[in-house]
Amino acid sequence: MIDHILLGHNPLFGVNHLSAERGAAVAERFEDAQAIRQLLLGCHELGIRGMMMSTHPRSSVVAEVIGSEPKLRADWRLYPLVPYIQKYVREANEKGLLNVVRDQLAQATWAEKLAFALRGGVGLIGKDVPQALKLLVDVELMPFKGRPLGAIFLHDTLTDLALGLGVEAVLEVFIEHVREKYRAVPALTTKNLPLLCERLKRRGLSDLVVMASFNAAGFYMNPSAEACVAAAGTPGLNLLAMNTLASGALKPEEAYRFLGQFPAIKSVVVGTSRVEHAAEAVTVIRRYLPSLS
């Protein structure tokens, strides 16, 4: 259904959950498109074919690298994570949340805007939430036009905001839109795995792809590591484990041995900036999670 091993995009963009300082240092290395090319080709060599991708401003450089490299162009699948939430947060600070939504919608194509205007227009965002939401997703996905997409992920801030506000129907709008318009696999990212599993079950939604932190250290696992482990037993859950090395606190050996106990784990994000680390991760993953080979 989706790639079993995905390359994480955070190191390329200077995101390091452990240390902003270290993240910035790695990002500097990837200012150079050649470094990105080497990492991607190295991972391709290891059998990795998919990569998480936010709409970070630097993502266009990664897209160019993929487009210009025949090996990657042929079968490298992108897994967009939308929206690029930091941009929204900074812009909301700058001009207010509603203006951010308005300005985003203004980037939609004329045909899409026309369809939306006929249904009420941007002044009536609240009256037609599903349409506004679909249009926002379309705008976010514009940079990925024409690329093979593995799955489309909703950012955890939006998934969790919808859960918290009790407006899960919004998640269903996202799920249906991704399936119908993009013929892609919809996926939800969350920092609250047990809560999401419970709500999805309540709404009768199963067989979904969910990405969440899952590691032997309990790092970023809310409300507790135990509750997340229990939630991993939810029938029909396809879990994509991220933060598997707990930002470097765990060695691959202990990290992937732990993950090997959970049949719900269908995929693992390997977030590294070095081919040799990816190679080590892939070897150990194949040993402990043979179903992902």
Next chain:
Amino acid sequence: MSDLRVGVAGLGKMGLLHAAVFNSLPGSKVVAVADPTPALRDGIAQYNPSLQPFDSLNTMLERTALDAVVIASPVAYHVEAGLACVARGVPFFMEKPLATSAAQAAPLIAALREKPVANMIGFMTRFVDSFAKAKEIIASGCLGKLQRVTATIYVSQLFKRGKGWRYERKVSGGGVLLSQGSHVVDLLTWYFGPMVRVNADLLQVYSAEIEDFAHVVLEFQSGLHGWLDCSWSVRGKRTVETTIDLLGENGWLVVTDDTVRLVIDEAAGGWPSGRTTLKATDLFRPVPVDIGNPQYTREDVAFVEAVRTGVKTEPDVLQGLRVQQVVDAAYASAAERGAPQEVAG
């Protein structure tokens, strides 16, 4: 015990975030939301009919029985919203900062003195794992006599003329010092006690009415000296980055949003001599629900607890006033080309 019934006034970024947290915490439920713009309030109510939408805080207070209110409107409206809550005896959680100036906040301070209700102000940086750990370390006394503190808070946010209320002095009260620097002023007074004197240099690069850069020299009642530097127009900071660097006679403490580094000569206060590094993975504590960031959950949990038990919690509106007085003094100093100013209070 039944859930606290919470109403949220102002559905911007922070209002939505707190609404989501309070609505999913064990012990509280959001029953009403208020915002003058129909878009978000109606959109939310359409999907969750248990949230009643209103066009203003006052109508919300009139028509619903609330145990607590979240005030997340633009800064200039905080005081009148707080007054409406006090008048009805409803506890409130207010987003920071308190007001556009200490003078503007005076009626609310007076009303609370007259008729106290549980309240809290959203200086959430205290609830970040690393900064909370730093409080423990400082309180342990392991650094010996403190000599100097320097602090920075930076984010890459503004590189052209800003739109919206944050850039109108009348509505926001000030620029990056009040909006972001106030978090650090709160942290430093929490760590080291009140500040008595400041002098400041402000710089406007992109904004017409408010500062985009601020440098404030600080003097604490305890005798500690230091400075704070802040900007929302520096390059290369995709999220807000805060750093506090503290020197004492026994060593050195550096705290960032994700890491604590302590280096001390002699073991003291329960900390070993030499270098101690606590990373995000060492400091992480799970929260009942995480929306955006765990510090918001922790402050909201503390507020629910304060409303339930009636025990005063920190940071409250009075702390908000102390922060405001420091910022006011910094603005007064900058207006006099950096002449030192006494902090009121």
